[in-house]
Amino acid sequence: MTRTLKELFIKNILLLFALVSVIILGLIVLFLFLEGLPVFEVVSVADFLFGLEWYPTYDPPDYGIWPLIVGSLVVTFFAALLAIPLGVLSAVYIAELAPGPVKEIFKPLVELLAGLPSVVLGFFGMAVVAPLLQNTFNLPTGLNIVNASLILAFMAVPTIASITEDALYSVPAEFKEASYALGATKAETIVNVVMPAALSGIATAVMLGMARAIGETMVVLMVAGGAAAVPESIFDPVRPMPASIAAEMGEAPVGSIHYHALFATGIVLFFMTLAFNLAADYISERFRETGSGTL
């Protein structure tokens, strides 16, 4: 009897440890709201979200984060434009085309990139890509949307490639065999059979890659240029939300309106990434391939 009790006790203690992640997540949300909501005593939610002026240190200050939201969306969009085809096609190469030895080199190389600290990529964007862009296109600054999108895409490729690769591997071999037996070429088989069958995995990969790009801080902080204005061209500098938070939090006095405004920006950022992550989750759960029977 005491043994059963002891086991029950242990089980519940372990449950508490398993709940720590949920508790931390709850605390993160709680603190974002606790420290973020006071800003809405000064500005309305609509003015905060859609206000075009972000001048938190002026007198009187303006707290409109629309330019920051647009900045985040724009760099993520262009990063996606580059990273999705490159990531998916690289995965196709690894899964379907690469001969053994090439695969043995290429795969770790991509994994190496995945493990790279983002501050290093940001530094590379500043020190190498920025001067290159500036001189080539004769721009006032090389720190702009193009630069940030390039570096973010470079960062998102490994995420997209590795998850897509897993999805491609999970396509049953009979599918390909049936396609070849009908006389389809390799390309036709990949495009018309393998990729559609792996579509949910590819979509998950894309969502997670984008979640990573929109939440990435150091890259946009260092290479996006930092101008809090709605951009007019792809060579304009922008100030995505994470960059604004990271750059200004050091100067905003604890408890000031500015401090609360940055936490409120954090709320918006948190829910945007959460949306991408939940979408990825939903797609992979809803359309999970469990063998040839489900298709």
Place this chain on the structure above:
Amino acid sequence: MKRRYLKQHLFLLTVRGSALLIALAICGFFIFIFVRGYGVISWEFITEAPRDMMTKGGIMPAIIGTLYLTLGALAVALPLGVLAAVYLSEYAKEGRLLRFIRVGIRCLAGVPSVVFGLFGLGLFVVRFGFGSSILAGSLTLGFLILPTIIGASEEALKAVPRTFREASLGLGVSKWQTTTRIVMPNALPGILTGSILSIGRAAGETAPIMFTAAAFFTASLPKSIFDEVMALPYHIYVLATAGTRIAETRPIQYGTVLVLVGLVFGINIIAILLRSRARKTKRW
């Protein structure tokens, strides 16, 4: 017929081209970082503190700071993560509660690093009054890597064959003893691999420590866990963006980048070697 082969050719060319482009970009990037940083690194660079407004000297305090922060993060995340994984793999039953916990872990894994920074600032630095310190930074980084450690540990625990557990339980051993004496020792290499990989991630993170632990310059090495520290990633960021001596400190920046990249990859390689050794000596 001809058009089909042309199409096939074009498609395969695009796929190969994309892979080649990525491979070249990655190789080019690493070669560039290595070439620029290699000449800067010397014994003095690793063992001395910065001098003359950061333009001379080394980065020793930043290396030490990063070591403290990553070890601190591991001390926070490893016990929490392993015990959570034990629950998920050995004790939990399918159902609402388990799904709830899993969604929580996945969402935590998706929280942007700068939001972790905000959380650490709000809770540890301000509310708990730790100030910007090793303690606050380690806690923040620890919670950041917690989902990774849970994931890796759970996978390692699940890889232990069922028969091991059944044999033990069949002898009348209790579940907890089976878990601690049979399952966990066999899962240890896998747990270690995952943990080491997550240390690599913690070492390179910048945004979570910016407001919770990192200092631009400290006159002396930290004496307690309530002191601020310099850290490699933050050092790179500050030297590259702040102040008027960006051009002068550029060599030091490249050197620091190479040290950080070397450190992170060194950690990853240790994990990979450990994994392949564990696979060879596996007893099942």
